[in-house]
Structures are given as structure tokens and as C-alpha cells.
Amino acid sequence: MAKLLLVLLLLLPAAALPGSGEIPPPLIRAVDLDAELLQKNPALAAADTLSLRVEADREAPYKVSEQGAMLAAGQLLPGSNSLQVTRPGLFARSQSLFFLLAWLENDVVFQKKLTVSVSVEGEPEMETRETTGLSGSFTLGMYHAGSLIGFRKKSMGSLLKLKTGLVVPMPDPGISNAAGRSQSAGQSISLLGLGMALAKYLAGKKAKKRIRAHAAELQKKKLTLFFTRPGKNGEKRESKVEIELRVE
Secondary structure, three states: HHHHHHHHHHHOOOOOOOOOOOOOOOEEEEEEOOHHHHHHHHHHOHHHHHEEEEEOOOOOEEEEEOOOOOEEEEEEOEEEEEEEEEEEOOOOOOOEEEEEEEEEEOEEEEEEEEEEEEEEOOOOHHHHHHHHHOOEEEEEEEEEOEEEEEEEEHHHHHHHOOOOOOOOOOOOOOOHHHHOOOOOOOOOOHHHHHHHHHHHHHHHHHHHHHHHHHHHHOOOOEEEEEEEEOOOHHHHEEEEEEEEEOOO
């Protein structure tokens, strides 16, 4: 009888202790760059607007600010949220900006620190520094047995145009024809060699999948954009901007 009562007690569901509510998971699961929207709409970057993709579990009001100045505000909904943050001069030059994403839940304010690093290629001030940083000239001489047999004079600015030569890859003996030529004509194909070649092929396919997955994941935090914006004298200027997002 005692054994039967014990079995019945084990089968009954455990009652929740009064006041022992579970701690809910964090409201925001991830904050990433909205790469798809930024690439499809270059006008956003041209207007100094950054688009973020925020994954939320629950509904809550939010705001994005910089040193107390509010840049964006709204309501987070469960699921994926696209947040547009407009900040004058955001993509005008290379810089690092610090934003604060804050939200309110159960009368408690939570926040995440966002660091946005912007690198602008072809800045006018950068081009000026590069052209004026090197001046003068130098001489390249060729000597044989201590005697000068030739020379060429170059300007310092030509150093920026120097290019390296081609890199010649070393042949892979596992896949090159050299290994085949070393075999005798009547020798059969090695099963071990076929197995190694197949393993190498499968490993290459897996590596390509990992590289694509890593690139897609990296794009959520680092992105390169190309867009056109007005320049001096009303001329349009092509801009290349690299954006990197760090979340704390």
C-alpha cells in the first residue's frame, strides 16, 4: 500500500511555490546592422541614416540617444524590428560614435551601448595628406663588383604607385600531374589516393559553407556601402563607407 501511494505522489504534477515566478529572458536578443535594407536603399546612407535590426522577445518602448540627445524613439514589437537612426554627419568622415539604446520594462530602464565605427574611403582631407606627405626624389642604383652600372631617378610620390609582383603558388603534389608522371604506365590507381582526394573535396565544400556562413554573420556587424552624395559645387561624389557595430 505504501509503495502504491509513493507511485501516485510521483505521478502528480509538482505545484509551483507561491511567489516563485521564473525570471524572464532578456527582452532584446540581438542588435545587428540591417545590411539588406542599407544595401537596397543607398539613399539612407546618403542621408546619414543608419538602419539597425533588433530582435526582441516582448513589446516595450525604446529610444536611441547620443550624449543625452535623442536620435530615434518608438515601440519594439516581438520579433524583428528595423530601427532607423539619423545623425547629421554620420557618414561624412571617418569617426567612432557612441549611441545608447534604452528601453522600459516593468518601470525599469534597461540599456545597451552601441559603438559605431565609420571609415570613409577617399576623404578630401585624406587625399590632401597623402599627396603632400611625400616630397622630393630618390635614386635607384645598380652596382656590379663595386662599380655603378646604371641608375634611375624617382619621385617620392611614385612610392604610392609601387605594386608587388604576382605570387606563384606552389604545386600541390596530391593534385598535380607531376605525381601522375612519376608513376609507371602499368601501375593501377591507388585507392588510398582516391580516398584522400574525396576527403579533400568534401572538406573543401564544408569549408566553403563555413566561409559563407561566417561572411553572412560578419555582415551583421560589419558592412561596406557604396552610395552617391552631393559634393562641392553641386557635383555628385561616390562614397565608399565601412561600418562596424559593437554592442555591449
